[in-house]
Amino acid sequence: MIIEAILKINPNAKVSVNGDDINTCEIQWHNNTTPISKSDIQAQFPNVEYDKAIKNLRTKRNRLLAETDYLALSDNTLSDDMKTYRQNLRDLPAGKDTVEKCENATWPTKP
Numbered sequence: 423m424i425i426e427a428i429l430k431i432n433p434n435a436k437v438s439v440n441g442d443d444i445n446t447c448e449i450q451w452h453n454n455t456t457p458i459s460k461s462d463i464q465a466q467f468p469n470v471e472y473d474k475a476i477k478n479l480r481t482k483r484n485r486l487l488a489e490t491d492y493l494a495l496s497d498n499t500l501s502d503d504m505k506t507y508r509q510n511l512r513d514l515p516a517g518k519d520t521v522e523k524c525e526n527a528t529w530p531t532k533p
Contacts, residue, residue, distance in 0.1 A: 424449070426473075427466035431458050468521075475524035476515060482529075483511050490532070503533035 424439045424447060435455045441447030444464045451457045490508060493500055500508070510530035518524045 423467060423470050424463060426470045427463045428458060430466045430469055430473075431462060432456070471521050472519075472524070475521040476518060479518060479524045479527055480515055483514050486529075486532070487511050501533065507531070507533055 424442070424444055425437065428435050428437055428439075428449075432455065435458075436452035437455060438450045438452065439447050440450075444460050444467075449457070449460075487508060490504065492498075493504055494508070507530050514527060514529070518527060
């Protein structure tokens with residue numbers, strides 16, 4: 423998570439980290455990358471956690487949509503229930519602006 427937080431601040435940072443705890447890890451800055459304070463890095467942790475949570479939600483959503491993609495081919499007619507299900511899946515990330523909302527999302531039931 424430390425490197426991800428650093429890259430949120432400076433996407434071009436060249437850095438290596440030894441350890442998982444921000445308080446005790448050793449950070450080495452490479453290629454003239456401007457060092458970032460540990461407190462600034464730690465301040466990005468909630469954003470990194472949210473990015474992971476929304477990515478996991480979208481990955482699951484995309485997998486569920488892919489499972490029904492064959493039904494949406496031009497030679498098939500989707501039932502209204504299936505249209506609603508797929509639309510609910512597409513709408514699922516909307517309003518999920520916290521880790522808790524992502525992790526506690528209510529998934530639609532496949533018809």
